[in-house]
Amino acid sequence: MQKLGEELRNRAGQKIVDPEYLLFEAPREKVFMTGSEVVKEAVKRASVDASVSYPITPQSEAAHLIGELWVEGYVGVYFRGESEFGVMSEIAGCSMAGARTITTTSGPGTLRAMENFPMWAGSRLPIQLVLMARGINSPLSIQPDDLEVSFLLDTGCMVWYAENAQELFDMILAGFVVAEQPDVHVPVINVINGFFISHTRESVMLPPDDIALPPYNPYKAPMPPIDMEMPPGRFLRDPFVMKSNYISYATHTSWQFEVRAAIERARPYIKKYLGSLIEEFGDPEADIVLVSTGTGAAQSKEAVRLLEDEGVKARVVKLRTIRPFPINELRQAVKNAKVIFVPEFNVVGWLEREIRRYLYKHSDAEIIGGPRVAGGMTMPPEIIVKDVLNYLGKEVKHVY
Amino acid sequence: MSINIFKINEDLKEFIPQEVIDLEEKATWGNPKRGVMDLPYAKELLEEHSLCAGCPESMAFRYILASLPNPEDTIIVNSTGCTSLVFPHIALHTVHSLFGNQNAVATGIKRTLEWRFPDKVKDVIVLAGDGATVDIGLDCTLQSFFRQEKITTICFDNEVYANTGGQESGTTVQGHVFKMAPKGKQWPKVQMWQLAIDSGCHYVVRMSVSSPKKVEQVVKKAIYVAREVGPTYLHFYTPCILEIGLNSDDGLMEMRDKDKERFKFFEYVSPQAEEVIAKKKEEGLL
Amino acid sequence: MATLGPSHYSPYPVAVYENILPPPPGKALLFTEVVDEEVAMREAAKAMLTRENPTIFPGPQVIYAWNEEAKEKARLIRELAEVLEAKIIPMVDYRPKYPKIDPEKEINPNHPNLTIWHNNIKACIFVGVHCHYANVALKIIRAETDCFTIALCSNAGHEDAMITLRDQHAEELKKFIEIAKEVKKEVK
Numbered sequence: 001m002q003k004l005g006e007e008l009r010n011r012a013g014q015k016i017v018d019p020e021y022l023l024f025e026a027p028r029e030k031v032f033m034t035g036s037e038v039v040k041e042a043v044k045r046a047s048v049d050a051s052v053s054y055p056i057t058p059q060s061e062a063a064h065l066i067g068e069l070w071v072e073g074y075v076g077v078y079f080r081g082e083s084e085f086g087v088m089s090e091i092a093g094c095s096m097a098g099a100r101t102i103t104t105t106s107g108p109g110t111l112r113a114m115e116n117f118p119m120w121a122g123s124r125l126p127i128q129l130v131l132m133a134r135g136i137n138s139p140l141s142i143q144p145d146d147l148e149v150s151f152l153l154d155t156g157c158m159v160w161y162a163e164n165a166q167e168l169f170d171m172i173l174a175g176f177v178v179a180e181q182p183d184v185h186v187p188v189i190n191v192i193n194g195f196f197i198s199h200t201r202e203s204v205m206l207p208p209d210d211i212a213l214p215p216y217n218p219y220k221a222p223m224p225p226i227d228m229e230m231p232p233g234r235f236l237r238d239p240f241v242m243k244s245n246y247i248s249y250a251t252h253t254s255w256q257f258e259v260r261a262a263i264e265r266a267r268p269y270i271k272k273y274l275g276s277l278i279e280e281f282g283d284p285e286a287d288i289v290l291v292s293t294g295t296g297a298a299q300s301k302e303a304v305r306l307l308e309d310e311g312v313k314a315r316v317v318k319l320r321t322i323r324p325f326p327i328n329e330l331r332q333a334v335k336n337a338k339v340i341f342v343p344e345f346n347v348v349g350w351l352e353r354e355i356r357r358y359l360y361k362h363s364d365a366e367i368i369g370g371p372r373v374a375g376g377m378t379m380p381p382e383i384i385v386k387d388v389l390n391y392l393g394k395e396v397k398h399v400y
Numbered sequence: 401m402s403i404n405i406f407k408i409n410e411d412l413k414e415f416i417p418q419e420v421i422d423l424e425e426k427a428t429w430g431n432p433k434r435g436v437m438d439l440p441y442a443k444e445l446l447e448e449h450s451l452c453a454g455c456p457e458s459m460a461f462r463y464i465l466a467s468l469p470n471p472e473d474t475i476i477v478n479s480t481g482c483t484s485l486v487f488p489h490i491a492l493h494t495v496h497s498l499f500g501n502q503n504a505v506a507t508g509i510k511r512t513l514e515w516r517f518p519d520k521v522k523d524v525i526v527l528a529g530d531g532a533t534v535d536i537g538l539d540c541t542l543q544s545f546f547r548q549e550k551i552t553t554i555c556f557d558n559e560v561y562a563n564t565g566g567q568e569s570g571t572t573v574q575g576h577v578f579k580m581a582p583k584g585k586q587w588p589k590v591q592m593w594q595l596a597i598d599s600g601c602h603y604v605v606r607m608s609v610s611s612p613k614k615v616e617q618v619v620k621k622a623i624y625v626a627r628e629v630g631p632t633y634l635h636f637y638t639p640c641i642l643e644i645g646l647n648s649d650d651g652l653m654e655m656r657d658k659d660k661e662r663f664k665f666f667e668y669v670s671p672q673a674e675e676v677i678a679k680k681k682e683e684g685l686l
Numbered sequence: 687m688a689t690l691g692p693s694h695y696s697p698y699p700v701a702v703y704e705n706i707l708p709p710p711p712g713k714a715l716l717f718t719e720v721v722d723e724e725v726a727m728r729e730a731a732k733a734m735l736t737r738e739n740p741t742i743f744p745g746p747q748v749i750y751a752w753n754e755e756a757k758e759k760a761r762l763i764r765e766l767a768e769v770l771e772a773k774i775i776p777m778v779d780y781r782p783k784y785p786k787i788d789p790e791k792e793i794n795p796n797h798p799n800l801t802i803w804h805n806n807i808k809a810c811i812f813v814g815v816h817c818h819y820a821n822v823a824l825k826i827i828r829a830e831t832d833c834f835t836i837a838l839c840s841n842a843g844h845e846d847a848m849i850t851l852r853d854q855h856a857e858e859l860k861k862f863i864e865i866a867k868e869v870k871k872e873v874k
């Protein structure tokens with residue numbers, strides 16, 4: 001940070017502003033952009049210190065664009081690692097050494113990197129991962145499919161899910177702010193459905209690019225950074241606690257609970273910086289509820305409009321965060337629901353499982369897992385409409 | 401600045417255990433000429449360890465830590481294995497992350513510290529076992545060499561996966577019977593020092609840790625060269641006395657034996673490294 | 687024993703699972719209640735002045751003279767200990783120590799209960815301990831001992847402590863010392 005007159009500037013020379021100003025108050029201009037381009041715009045305004053990349057469709061372009069920011073001086077460290085396992089370890093090193101970090105991956109890359117994610121969380125590294133979900137092997141598919149998200153739910157990382165490029169932009173900025181809170185300080189994974197968001201253009205409102213988030217302060221972290229600048233000088237991040245005598249099992253247990261507790265502590269910050277953990281859409285009185293995330297929620301909103309034409313009232317509850325799970329928000333939102341549909345972009349229905357778990361004994365609604373598409377299929381709103389009409393015993397007039 | 405993280409506030413000093421006070425007062429900080437000759441007098445940076453009694457790894461640790469030219473600004477990245485039981489007790493900022501990712505983590509740390517502290521020398525060292533360096537972590541090890549990361553990598557080669565109970569590793573000699581090689585190892589010992597040269601390291605050594613003075617010399621050279629030129633690699637024989645059935649006082653003899661054969665001193669110095677070493681000799685630092 | 691947590695088979699209670707979060711800025715936490723800082727400071731002083739073997743556990747951020755704030759805090763902690771007639775047992779670092787710590791002289795986040803048991807400590811203050819280690823230790827203490835825990839945190843606080851004060855810097859420490867002096871007159 002340097003001081004210029006009264007203004008604080010980051011190392012790229014951008015004026016440092018409060019996160020609240022950047023997210024809510026700064027004037028915004030309309031642009032027409034892909035999700036990948038939006039990643040660049042968010043990173044550009046985030047005083048990012050380090051990013052490490054590896055090619056995999058559909059996230060490569062976003063990673064290239066972060067590289068451009070490095071060339072332009074907006075990002076301090078940038079390079080291509082040897083594999084996603086290497087990349088996620090390299091970015092962990094950057095984070096331990098006190099950097100604000102972001103990286104991106106997709107599908108097989110996520111699974112290749114897997115061992116790193118619980119390590120990130122256990123080491124209290126507030127790394128941001130933008131996950132552009134795609135199918136996982138086998139068979140290989142580069143197409144959108146979000147099965148990979150289910151593997152991440154218990155890693156100790158926060159998992160957020162953006163519906164469109166606009167939300168992705170705001171979530172990346174909010175992601176740094178929330179994840180880096182000293183009492184949170186765990187990784188945040190911002191998910192989008194690959195291609196649908198990464199490769200399509202939509203209008204997005206952006207604040208000016210000469211302002212940016214305050215830089216990360218590693219000396220407020222819940223553990224000292226690895227830089228030999230903060231005591232204790234004797235510090236291993238992170239030790240084999242099992243070798244401590246006596247109740248060493250307690251340390252490991254307590255440590256794991258602490259990581260999960262950190263995710264819980266994110267709730268008020270998420271409310272502050274994202275508005276809410278959920279978004280509700282449609283007639284609040286409707287007792288047909290579509291609970292979904294990301295592109296599934298976008299298609300559900302469209303389905304609600306079509307259902308209205310059919311004389312059926314329905315609404316959408318979009319989950320912005322999966323970890324922390326919006327438990328009370330969801331329970332409240334489906335209080336009067338008679339039936340809940342869970343449209344998903346995978347064959348296993350991980351979101352349905354989550355919803356059943358948290359609504360068990362908290363809702364009398366029938367829960368229907370579906371419709372589900374996978375392997376690159378799109379989810380036309382008509383298939384949601386069809387499932388709802390079928391359930392209601394109404395005639396299905398649509399093309400299907 | 402960094403030395404201050406060991407300075408104890410006067411108001412609380414009377415409550416602090418002696419070993420911590422000694423770290424402040426009797427360890428050698430801010431003196432690049434420190435070395436193994438300080439061992440009998442100075443406070444060591446290693447407080448204790450839980451290796452087997454007489455494990456040569458413990459000697460290696462003591463010599464290496466005594467030889468660091470810049471301990472107040474040195475970070476060591478470790479991997480899983482017998483060595484990781486020692487790391488909590490080292491009075492430096494250190495890392496244990498995953499088994500085999502040590503050179504990747506070190507890369508991130510080194511590059512970030514260069515970005516955050518452009519005017520300060522921060523040495524980053526990797527110290528891991530043969531399984532970590534040569535087998536599971538080979539990709540990360542070599543790739544950090546290819547990328548010319550300014551890191552010193554030290555491998556403790558005990559020719560076995562010791563911490564998991566004595567399994568064959570890539571550096572086990574051909575024919576040796578270990579677990580998972582019940583008919584004896586079927587293929588030759590990996591010549592990791594040669595791979596390091598071919599992959600772009602500027603200073604490479606293979607030897608045992610039987611001579612403390614020699615350890616000091618090669619550690620210092622490796623760190624100075626890494627600082628200014630690029631990756632350096634030290635391959636040390638630290639026999640696992642437990643797994644080869646030796647007594648706790650046999651480690652040194654075992655190393656001296658092997659000094660004459662497969663761990664005969666071998667040193668590679670690139671032309672750029674030569675320059676750095678010559679300069680440091682002139683400055684009286686080697 | 688403090689209440690055992692609802693965390694199923696694990697004996698480790700976790701306050702967030704009981705819907706307790708750190709206090710909002712400007713406030714403190716007294717058990718499950720969000721209260722004014724002064725209220726929490728009074729209760730903290732009372733706990734330290736009335737329970738057996740009160741002890742302050744300073745952590746690395748205040749033990750070492752790595753910046754001016756640390757030096758001042760160390761002085762104030764010393765003063766606070768005198769006012770509260772509390773012992774000082776340091777947490778010099780976070781390493782799992784072999785074969786075990788000397789519980790008379792040290793506390794360790796990996797088995798903080800050993801020090802508390804050994805010295806029969808019924809009230810304690812964590813100050814200058816990095817948040818992660820304070821949180822790990824406070825959960826264990828709550829599960830394994832009946833010690834009344836107080837956290838003076840320079841960040842957002844520790845909901846697993848019985849009293850948590852957040853954003854505590856030198857100014858707040860001075861204020862706490864003054865309150866402790868008043869409370870002392872009342873209870874002694």
Ligand SMILES: Cc1ncc(C[n+]2csc(CCOP(=O)(O)OP(=O)(O)O)c2C)c(N)n1
Pocket residue numbers: 480481482483499528529530531532533556558560561562563564569
């Ligand atoms: C991904 C993963 N695979 C396997 C292990 C088990 N493991 C732990 S230590 C170790 C052996 C380490 O061998 P080496 O690197 O030679 O070190 P040594 O113990 O011999 O000093 C193994 C296989 C692990 N911790 N993580």
Ligand code: SF4
Pocket residue numbers: 450451452455456457482558562563639640641642643
């Ligand atoms: S098992 Fe072998 S390498 Fe490990 S500490 Fe014992 S002697 Fe040393």
Ligand SMILES: [Mg+2]
Pocket residue numbers: 529530531556557558559560561562569
């Ligand atoms: Mg080995």
